[in-house]
Amino acid sequence: MVVTDADGRLLFCSPAEPASCADITHARKLGLVRSLADGPAVEILADAGYQGLGAETGGRVVTPPHRKFKKNPPEWYEEMHERQRKAYSSRRIRVEHGIGQLKNWRSLARHHGRREHMSGIVRAVAGLLSHQQAATTAISMRM
Numbered sequence: 001m002v003v004t005d006a007d008g009r010l011l012f013c014s015p016a017e018p019a020s021c022a023d024i025t026h027a028r029k030l031g032l033v034r035s036l037a038d039g040p041a042v043e044i045l046a047d048a049g050y051q052g053l054g055a056e057t058g059g060r061v062v063t064p065p066h067r068k069f070k071k072n073p074p075e076w077y078e079e080m081h082e083r084q085r086k087a088y089s090s091r092r093i094r095v096e097h098g099i100g101q102l103k104n105w106r107s108l109a110r111h112h113g114r115r116e117h118m119s120g121i122v123r124a125v126a127g128l129l130s131h132q133q134a135a136t137t138a139i140s141m142r143m
Contacts, residue, residue, distance in 0.1 A: 001026055003044075008098030009133045013126040015119040023049030036060045045092045064088050102129055 001023065003012035014030055027033055027050060036044065036057040044061045046053065053061040065084040069077055102125060 001030070001032075002099050002102060004095050004098035006094060008094040008096075008101070010098055010102065010126055010130050013102070013122055016122055023047070024051075024053060027053065033057060045088075045095055047092075062088075102126065 001012075001014040002010065005011055014026065017026060021029075023046075033053060033056050036042075036053075037060075042060060044057075046061050046063050048064050050061055051063045051066060054063060065081060065088060067073075067081060073081075
């Protein structure tokens with residue numbers, strides 16, 4: 001799980017699970033749901049893997065619009081759903097760019113080793129990426 005700010009800068013990177021785990025289950029294990037429910041009013045733009053967390057966190061987690069009609073939807077519904085989907089994805093694009101920067105590192109993109117070693121690699125790459133982003137921000141502020 002990766003958390004970025006509105007500009008796509010990396011804020012948090014969770015440890016990797018040794019086995020496959022659903023996104024929503026991983027968030028619950030890390031205590032994210034409790035923290036969001038009891039914490040400050042912030043808006044988290046999440047992907048579809050976190051659908052249902054909005055109700056548990058008092059609306060703090062926002063996920064893409066869910067399709068209500070799978071077969072033979074009314075014409076008005078298709079247009080409305082597409083507008084909502086595009087509006088959500090245009091808000092979330094910076095988050096996706098931040099996640100993409102993390103995945104661009106070769107050690108993560110081409111990892112074929114054991115999952116037990118993945119957390120250390122992710123933490124190292126996240127630290128390097130965070131340092132790189134901070135340095136880029138500091139340089140642009142001086143200009």
